[in-house]
Amino acid sequence: MANSNLFPTESYEVLANSKAYFERKKDTSNLVKCLLAMADIQKKKGKFSTSFDHLWQAKYLSDQVSSKAQKVQTRVNLARLYDEFNMDEQSVLFLKEAVTIAKKIYVQDSTKIDDLISSYMYLAVRQRKMGNYQKALQYLDSCFVTPSITLEKSIEMPFWDAEKGKIMQELHQFKKANTFLHISRNHTLGKKLNYRPNISMYLGDLKKDLGQKDSALFFYNESLALSQDQGFRNDLEAEVLRKISEVYSTNGDTQLAYDYLVKSTKKADQVLQAKNQTNSELFQIKDTYLKSISEKNEQLEQKTRTIEENNTIQFRLKIILFLLVLLGLVLAIVFQMRLKLKKTLLHKKEAELQTKLIKERSHSEIELKSRExxxxxxxxxxxxxxxxxxxxxxxxxxxxxxxxxxxxxxxxxxxxxxxxxxxxxxxxxxxxxxxxxxxxxxxxxxxxxxxxxxxxxxxxxxxxxxxxxxxxxxxxxxxxxxxxxxxxxxxxxxxxxxx
Structure with missing residues (x-):
């Protein structure tokens, strides 16, 4: 399969063909994998409505199978997509569902901690964006599920360091922020990672807060270059361009500030247009999805009712058959007991009669002998x-x-x-x-x-x-x-x- 970052269009086509194949084979697990990968590509290209469509379909299918890991992944991806639209409530709801399912996976097998740690990580990001920094730190600490866990085995440590550094920067603990962010940057140099532009942007924010404008511009430009190199992060580019404009404005370079602000506005308009279009399409997708789910649930309920009725009838027939057999056994036992009792009473009566005759005979003999x-x-x-x-x-x-x-x-x-x-x-x-x-x-x-x-x-x-x-x-x-x-x-x- 083609690399989805270098060749997104070709990768999407391959995934679409694989999806059709797995649908024919009714291979739900691999079908969900294809949908998750396709949703990720569409999200990076800014086609959020298509990404939502793939994720909702993946969620429905993953809920029908026993793979808890896929249930976690679909909920995390849905939460991150809602995060793009600042829909905090829906995002947090899906992330908490993901944590609940991931905990069950961990209870059953303590070696499977990846899903639980990633769920905690994204909850930390979501809380940080909402301004709940202490909760965000708590979720980051929760990534270390047990003291023996080494975080690198489950998620990339640079991402954890970058998020920790960003929270420290928001809390104005600049020294700690500088340490964590530079550690994260050093570990990602030369690597093509989705969150690499974010690390440079966070460092630019830190340097801007410290008044180190040249350093801030350096890291902002680095973030912009990395984002443009990946070709997917229009929303991040708009934000970085706006921050560069603010730095130039502070330096008194009004022309450069204006130029970058125009660029930022154009990028933001593109993102906003895509998101507005997505919002309108989402209602249609959601309505279609809910209607489909409703019809499937109705069919499923009807089948369930039919099965339950058949089971009830079979159960009743089994009970009736059991009772008839039991009644037959009881009647047979009663008949045998009555026959046995009758024989016993007859024998007893005969024995009593014989004893009585013997006694009468003995009494008569005694009386006769007494008279004699x-x-x-x-x-x-x-x-x-x-x-x-x-x-x-x-x-x-x-x-x-x-x-x-x-x-x-x-x-x-x-x-x-x-x-x-x-x-x-x-x-x-x-x-x-x-x-x-x-x-x-x-x-x-x-x-x-x-x-x-x-x-x-x-x-x-x-x-x-x-x-x-x-x-x-x-x-x-x-x-x-x-x-x-x-x-x-x-x-x-x-x-x-x-x-």
């Missing part, structure tokens, strides 16, 4: 009574066999309880265990009494089985009630029957 045991006990008692009667008869008749039969009977009576107790334990196996647990203080004889009471035997029958007197049975019953802690109103037979 009672019958057996009564038969033993009847038998024992009959034997007593026979023995009594033999005793009356003085039978020689009475003594042997009596001894035999007494031995049989002792075995009577053992036979009965064996039968009782078979029928009521847990009775003694429960009785011992509830009333451990009962003696073995009292436990026998309790077993006979459970069978509802009378006092006489109990005395017969135990081979004791009826009175002894009554005494034993009283002791049992006391040990069991029963009240007078409590029925002993009912209590023992429940054990």
């Amino acid at each position: 045991l009672t019958s057996y006990a009564l038969q033993l008692i009847d038998k024992d009574s009959a034997i007593d009667e026979l023995l009594e008869l033999l005793k009356t008749e003085s039978s020689p066999k009475y003594k042997s039969l009596f001894n035999k009977y007494k031995k049989g009576s002792k075995d009577l309880w053992n036979e009965f107790n064996l039968q009782f334990t078979q029928v009521n196996s847990a009775f003694y265990d429960k009785l011992k647990t509830l009333h451990p203080k009962l003696s073995s004889t009292e436990q026998k009494h309790c077993a006979l009471i459970k069978l509802n035997l009378s006092t006489k029958e109990m005395a017969r089985i135990l081979n004791i007197e009826p009175h002894s049975v009554h005494v034993s019953r009283s002791r049992i009630r006391k040990k069991m802690g029963l009240e007078r109103s409590d029925n002993l037979e009912s209590y023992i029957a429940g054990i």
Whole structure:
């Protein structure tokens, strides 16, 4: 590509062709680069409206892509272009946007500081032109984002020195201004840089303030020559010519002062005419741009709404499908649980019924055996009574066999309880265990009494089985009630029957 400074027209044509190529390829990043370069060429040629057009298009495209660096560059260039028209508010607005975006770049990657430093630098220039010198100095200091940063790596140090020197000159700190401006000039000697004419002009201003008129004229003429050599800076030429006229006027060279003032006026008129034309064109450009943006935004919003509606419908369908599947799973689980519960209840009912039948059968068997045991006990008692009667008869008749039969009977009576107790334990196996647990203080004889009471035997029958007197049975019953802690109103037979 041709050098844009030496061959601006050829460079612009190459850039225009590249722009068309990248538009066909839909290469937005390279397209923005072309637009930025084309805008810079048109600005240098004084065609501000075309420069604005390219920059606004670059801004729109850069906002559509993820390249934050290009967003910074378009905003800085727009701010500098607004600066040409002294539109302070718009210029500062774009520069602050550029700083905000550049900070995000720096947070993500601390090595990428160029955009942040350049944004701070142009903010310093803008504040200096607005007369806010302290703010300008603060922004200059902000260029050193961290103490480890060397400014030469990010921006050219001469530009920073030149701006620092100009601010010092405006603050009448001439010694510092002279130091910074000469450092800047020495670093730019022999180099074709856009801001090189500015450095010479700043030195001319300094020498003029110091009353060094010859030096002022030298640097003003140097600035004028550099500006004319570049062929772009008509606005700077008009300003330098006016300052040369002022110096000559101070020296009393009225003719030279007049000649330079005429030249300055012609250059200023050319710049003013270009700017006035630009102002009228800017409204058309801005209206066209805003209309285009509005239409694109409307289309984008419509597409966004359609996408959102489709997403909403899909989301709802997914929710409905999920709920249906979930409902099916829940119904299946409920059905299985109900079936399982039904089987469990059926098994439980069968088990309860079987247990009940077993209990009823056991209870019936126990009742039957208890009746048999009672019958057996009564038969033993009847038998024992009959034997007593026979023995009594033999005793009356003085039978020689009475003594042997009596001894035999007494031995049989002792075995009577053992036979009965064996039968009782078979029928009521847990009775003694429960009785011992509830009333451990009962003696073995009292436990026998309790077993006979459970069978509802009378006092006489109990005395017969135990081979004791009826009175002894009554005494034993009283002791049992006391040990069991029963009240007078409590029925002993009912209590023992429940054990």
